[in-house]
Amino acid sequence: MDRSLILGLLIFLTLLAMPFALPLIGQGYLTGLIIKAMLLAIAAISLDLLIGHGGLVSLGHAAFVALGAYAAAIALQSGIENILVLLLITLALTGFVALITGSLALRTTGVYFLMITLAFGQMAYFTLTSLAAYGGDDGLTLWSLATLFGSNVVQKGNGLYFIVLGTLLASWWFVNRMSQSRFGRVLRAARDNPERTEVMGYSVTRYRLVAYVIAAMIAGVSGLLVMQHAEFVSPALAAWQRSGDLIVVVVLGGLATRNGAILGAFFLVIVEELLGSFIHEWRLIYGPLLVFMVLFAKGGLSDLLTSKRRGNQVA
């Protein structure tokens, strides 16, 4: 087995053991922190399909997280409580929106793609702020949450934890599987040399569009879970800074690597929490840290963890 697969399995075994280990050291609150990191990781995994494998840097990905969250929240408000039905609604909406915006955005490439996805993201953001019936700028507190056939096991604590973990595992497995399939190879070929790929008979745009829609749908699912976890949705979920954070996570973790998005997400959440607990002005350290990571840790965290040269040291 290769090192990255072992690392991946280690990560998931650790996450699986956490709910049993945490009560022993007396910290229920850490669950919330880990859930936050896992939710970030799910969205980042989907974005890595676009950035890492597709070479398509989207600065509007957070909009799909927000759309997923709002779709679920609004459906919930109108009385649909089953999480599986909400899941279908979320998938349908984000998939549909991605199909339309994707087919327009994919007429461009490179930095133009980045900017047009930013444009769509901003449109989503401002649309959400205008939903006065659902809280407008202030966002919406949810007084009831999604259930699983009437059971509230998916609402809190370990139940929610395992749902999120399961979704993370599924997204991780699915995206890895996809990237190793013929689809993934075509996507990467199109990233490295679109003309040649086109000549070989593959419709580059169609492959990219499929990747874009799938990435959006996974992000939408993370949005549904964000809503379930936070019991609150707000347009801030779609802010471009959130999309920027997702890019940071993906790049920090390592592009097109098996575990990069997860490592990046946990790194970001832990660094924020750690630095924030030392000094209030933790951004004074975090900013330069990012610069140093870029200058001295090429290839991201995933590379640091799995490459033979460096051994098992986290930066």
Added chain:
Amino acid sequence: MSTTLLLILCLNGLQYGMLLFLISAGLTLVFGVMGFINLAHGVQYMVGAYLLFAFTGLTGNFMLSVLLSLLCALAFGLLLEFFVFRHLYTRSHLDQVLATFGIIIFLNELAKVVFGPTTLSIALPEFLAGSIQLTEQLKYPIYRLVTIGVGLLVAIGLFITVSYTRIGMLIRAGATTPEMVSALGVNIQRLFMIVFGVGAMLAGFAGVIAAPIYAVEPGMGDNMLIVAFVVIIIGGIGSVGGAFIAALLVGLIDTLGRSLATEILSFVFNPSFANQIGPALASMLIYVLMAAILIFRPRGLLPAKGVA
């Protein structure tokens, strides 16, 4: 809707457009010539504003402070170039985004720590404060007219430099075929430094000009950065002329949209609904414009040839 109001809106749009142009000019050149995505460009705008605040506090002389701020903005840009950006030119765009993002985070926090989180303001000197009577009904602040004038002067100066000087020729050549320029033995390192320094100074200058109008606060550059990116994408990367046209376009559309969207909508819908969606729609307009332009002209209005 009176014509006076419309005229004021257009003047405001022009003035906002000029500010956008000052920021975008450097951004588009740095991007076009060096292929470098500099997110920290918006922070230069903030740095300019805080410099002016600090210097007016120290010297009490507005014009002198403007001059000092410009010099410091230039020096600051060059320092950043020397210590950080220089090492990123050969790296991928994503690495550049990440590193410059780190610089934004750092400087925004630093501004907060040094100057405090509150919004600061800078008083205008006597001769720039106040308004003048343009027409019988139209009074307009002098300072804003000066802003428009200064923006125009900078635009003309840049245009002449880029079109008719040797360095301008190199810049244009660099924007289209950078390999060729360095193959011809031009000191590309120095060219980059000059372009970068001037770009940083212009963004700082925009901050200096904006400070007395819009007030000074940490993070004030972040949204300007995004709008500046919209401008250079609409104009076409690497094209100063494109940036100028796009900046005015964006400035006018944004200003007119924000003030008129609600009124126009209330012709069609009932007023409370118009009030609700008007501002959201107005905020969206420039993004709709950019998306539409990209869909039909995927490389902007006036692309410099050969830029990826």
Added chain:
Amino acid sequence: MQQLIKTTIASALFATFISSAALAEDLKIGMVVTLSGPPAALGQQIVDGFQLALEEKGGMLGGQKVELIIEDDELKPDVALLKATSLVEKNEVDFVVGTVFSNMLQAIFKPVVQSKTFLISPNAGPSTFAGSNCNPFFFVTSYQNNQNAEVSGMVANAEGFKNVFALVPNYQAGRDNVDGFKQTFEGQLTDEVFTPLGHQDFSAELARMSTSDADAVFAFMPGGMGVRLVNQFANAGLSENMKFMSVFTTDETTLPGQKDAAVGFLAAGSWAPDLPVDANLAFVKAFEAKYGYVPGSYAMQAYDTASLIDSAVSKVDDLSDKDAVRAALKAADFESLRGDFAFNNNHYPVQDFHMLNVVKRDDGKYHTSFVRTLAEDYADSFHEQCKM
């Protein structure tokens, strides 16, 4: 900056999780306020006001040593939620004090009250939790958001304004303020203009003002928006023939940026630094001596919040007896800097509201000044829907 009394997480994230139960006798108070970005000025006032009260009482409230844990919500709902959950679950605090903004309050409300921890808002007072969604674990020491605007309507009536131009940002609080103003104002609203949040350039709105027939402006433009609006208003020369009245637009957090441009502007509120209450004048003096700036209503409300907790804790033997704590809080048996203060059935305050105006002090500092009282024992209009 302020010393954060976060004793948690010393060396590594996982290392100190064992220690948190150790100091169980201390009174633990968690604070969630905004300390990032421009609105950090408001959060800082709350921290300073609370810590001043704490210091004056020797670090004790109700005779118990206080461990104060201050968290920054970064003005992001999910961060607020995480911080609040951590306070309730990790630190097991007895009280949560927060927030500055209503949308942050919405984000932390559920997890805090559902854990049966008392949540006391030192500033945000949304209508959301004042009516049918009022909660036995939730108290507000500031005001209900609509009230200041309602009193502004009374200010306009008292000053004899006939035509008023309303200018607010386009979000819930903005709309609430216009509605509140309309509720009491007897004259005519010539225009209702909504700007985007964070609006930079008011010249178009100012142009509309100058061509309208309004004799006064009513504005709600908190923070940086207020600084820009007031300065641009003065620069455009409108101060000469138009009155300016506002809520949260010319207060002690924005006046250092507005200076002379705001002098004489009217405001409505439940407090001013020179409100003639003995305890208040002493508070303002002590506050300025310690922090070097004039306190605003945020600091005052935080100080009152600390006094409230002090009075409640000293009355109750066992903090786990939630009903007793609630009754003690509800009694509001403390000396408010505002003078009279009581809680309504919905746990929002009943208090006096006044007309204020902006003055320049002899030492060159600016503050709002008490003019006269317009509404006595003023309650919000939502409390009847509350079933408590």
